[in-house]
Amino acid sequence: MNRVPINLNVNGKATRSDVEPRQLLVHFLRDTLGLTGTHVGCDTSQCGACTVHVDGEAVKSCTLFAVQADGASVTTIEGLAHEGRLHALQEGFWEMHGLQCGFCTPGMIMSAADLLAHEPDPSEEQIRHALEGNFCRCTGYHNIVRAVRHAAEANARGASSEPVVAADD
Amino acid sequence: MYTTEFDYHRAGSVQEALALLAANPDAKLLAGGHSLIPAMKLRLASPPALIDVSKVAGLRGIRLEGVEVVIGAMTTHRDVEFSDVLRAACPLLSQVAPLIGDPMVRNRGTVGGALAHADPAADYPASMLALGASMTIASTSGERTVPADEFFTGMFETAVAPGELLTEIRVPAATLGxxxxxxxxxxxxxxxxxxxxxxxxxxxxxxxxxxxxxxxxxxxxxxxxxxxxxxxxxxxxxxxxxxxxxxxxxxxxxxxxxxxxxxxxxxxxxxxxxxxxxxxxxxxxx
The missing domain is CATH 3.30.390.50 (CO dehydrogenase flavoprotein, C-terminal domain)
Incomplete structure (x- = not known):
């Protein structure tokens, strides 16, 4: 089995690894790096549960070989919270009850983060269009859209988010 | 789902891509991979080697050249969607790009990849025919230009021959009226x-x-x-x-x-x- 070396920066940490060319990025993140926040849903490029950022753009990591991301910066859901504070979108999903089972949530948040990066004040229609590649089978999407608006408004206010609540609180 | 095993090659230039194609005649070209990788995962395709052309220098970008808009084959659908040049000179493609797949697909999928794949239900092919676009195709013996009218030859079939690489798409800029x-x-x-x-x-x-x-x-x-x-x-x-x-x-x-x-x-x-x-x-x- 041939293996090729790749260099990635994942959530700010440089990593070097030898991978099989056919290893998908999502399996590299989950199985090799142990970053299991990125989920495998449909595994057919439809549901968006595996969405991560590669060089700042949301991609479906089930439809990308790890070797294609060689040299790139990858951000996963684990990389969004900063210094113990949740990302505005994580806050938004919490505050607006944007999830039920939570399976689609990491992908939803990564897609929404890509949207907010180039459209900081999106309309409801823009949010729905931007989340076309993410399926949620629980919420009916309504609270997800509200969660993204919540984050956009919080960013506009420049409000600092609440500290992460520790598991034993 | 895992694909079958394959050798991975990355081309840095058109010449390198063509040399790799010549050396690996059964290889598939990998651009954004959003048609090829799903097909490989379902084992509908099992190429022994992939030649990644997504990072070939000079193949990504949109520029106005006289009365034509030149779109590099590795330009992504997202690049098309947000291109000011296209919005002014070729609004059709600005309309079409945001209808393709979803944002994550558009971040990876490329114009050249979509055209060379020639899915019968893809959005770009009708636009290229209506615009009267032409395709620049490179091979080891040089470049040739194929009008859109002669490009789509069948289901998943195009004028791109084995050993050739689609490098750019030329679209006449919109005129008055x-x-x-x-x-x-x-x-x-x-x-x-x-x-x-x-x-x-x-x-x-x-x-x-x-x-x-x-x-x-x-x-x-x-x-x-x-x-x-x-x-x-x-x-x-x-x-x-x-x-x-x-x-x-x-x-x-x-x-x-x-x-x-x-x-x-x-x-x-x-x-x-x-x-x-x-x-x-x-x-x-x-």
Whole structure:
């Protein structure tokens, strides 16, 4: 089995690894790096549960070989919270009850983060269009859209988010 | 899902890609991979080697060159969607790009990859036919140019021969009096076109001076609707004239039928999308 070396920066940490060319990025993140926040849903490029950022753009990591991301910066859901504070979108999903089972949530948040990066004040229609590649089978999407608006408004206010609540609180 | 094993090669230049193709004749070219990788995961394709051309220098970008817009083959759908050059010089492609897949697919998928793959339900092919685009294809013996009319030769088949690489797409910039529009009836789940029609219509002195109308999704490959075009040219484009022009636009005998949409239904949808696209193109003619 041939293996090729790749260099990635994942959530700010440089990593070097030898991978099989056919290893998908999502399996590299989950199985090799142990970053299991990125989920495998449909595994057919439809549901968006595996969405991560590669060089700042949301991609479906089930439809990308790890070797294609060689040299790139990858951000996963684990990389969004900063210094113990949740990302505005994580806050938004919490505050607006944007999830039920939570399976689609990491992908939803990564897609929404890509949207907010180039459209900081999106309309409801823009949010729905931007989340076309993410399926949620629980919420009916309504609270997800509200969660993204919540984050956009919080960013506009420049409000600092609440500290992460520790598991034993 | 894992694909079968393959050797991975990354090309840094067109010359390198062509040399790798010559050395690996059974290899597949990998661009954004959003058609190829799903097919490989389902084992519908099992190439022994992939040649990644997504990072080939000089193949990504959109620029105005005289009266043409030049789109590098590795330009992503997202690049097309947000291109100011295209919004001004080729609004049709600005309309089409955001209808492709979803944002994550558009971040990876490329114009050249989509055209070379030639999915019969893809959105770009009808637009390229309506725009009168031309494709630049490189091989070890040089470059050749193929007009869009000769590019799509069958289902998943194009004029790109083994050992060749599609490098750029040249689109004539819109001229005064020209309107462009794309309308599609999308499959409710996949969002692929069941019937999509692109129209580029020019008017002069109140009548249609030229019309290029093409469909995708309904047939084995994208094709011009020449009967519709001929019925429009020279006419004063009233809604009644457009309605008459699209009637019988295409025969069901030329179309695909499946459990979702019969050939007869697709023929009807082509008429409807053609009417909508032509009317919107006429309304936007600047």
């Amino acid at each position: 020209e309107g462009q529009a794309y309308e599609k009836f999308a499959h409710p789940a996949s969002r692929y076109a069941i019937a999509g029609v692109a129209a580029v219509v020019r008017t002069q002195g109140g009548s249609v001076s030229s019309a290029r109308v093409a469909m995708t999704g309904a047939g084995y490959h994208a094709m011009r609707l020449t009967k519709v075009e001929e019925a429009l040219v020279g006419q004063t484009p009233t809604p009644e004239v457009v309605e008459a022009a699209v009637r019988g636009a295409v025969s069901p005998d030329e179309l695909l039928g499946d459990h979702f949409a019969s050939a007869e239904y697709r023929a009807h949808l082509v008429e409807v999308q053609a009417r909508k696209a032509i009317l919107r193109a006429l309304g936007s003619a600047g």
